[in-house]
Amino acid sequence: MAKAILTQDVEGLGGRGEVVDVAPGYLRNYLVPRRLAQVATPALIAEAERRREAAERARREAQQRAEETAALLRRTVLTIPHAAGDDGRLFGSVTAKEIVDAIREARGVKIDRRKVRLEEPIRTTGTHMVTVEVAEGVTAQVKTIVTPES
Template sequence: MKIILTQEVSGLGAPGDIVEVKDGFGRNYLLPQGFAIAWTKGAEKQVTVIKRARSAREIRDLDHANEVKGQLEGLKVNLKARAGDGGRLFGSVTSAEIVDAVKGAGGPVLDRRRLEVPGHIKSTGTYPVKIKLHPEVTASFNLNVVQG
């Protein structure tokens, strides 16, 4: 099955890429989740629009990605979340909250869809977070979730 990706899918491609996947994977996961659209000649024309939007928010080049990586790895990111007794959170920490915490700590503006969080963060503590800045550059930093 031929599809056009609308979001980055780990191990498959970036938005705007036309990829061939097994029918079940495309029909049961990628299309319902909104990660892809079915390939048609008309949809292929939309690829240019998707790629133009991606290039506007993407990190420009490898040097810029390494510069942002240096900023992130030296950053102490604290996130205040409502928690009950024992440090258990009311809900969980979202990727948008992590991006806001990085921005509040003086870090660069990040794309929340590129964050790789280790499962659901549902208690206070320190968690390793990775972000894919460039196809060749992945930065990591520690997120400290505190009761607030």
């Protein structure tokens, strides 16, 4: 068996950066010519390990930043003025873009408007809980108060 470092994901074999054992002919005749892998030397194995550790460290740091941002957003109360009638019904509705703009103004945090989860559009004045996805698997409930414009 020959050792190879995969340069791309190969179905049934492994993911990019993994060190795998393969038949020498498979490595020489299929993986290397298609640039799917390279022959593993001790130096390349060490470099692949360093790269994998750096990627893991970056992923952990990004997850930690997302958790901190979510904690900040959970403590945030947004006030959004919107045109409304006397009965408290809005003329139109509060959109995800308005919520994102209010978050940016209140906390200076940039969030993609597609990450704001509204079960249904906000069409009345009052207090509403809005779910914001900060990162993969990290969400925050943001208290949003919609007030009539004066």
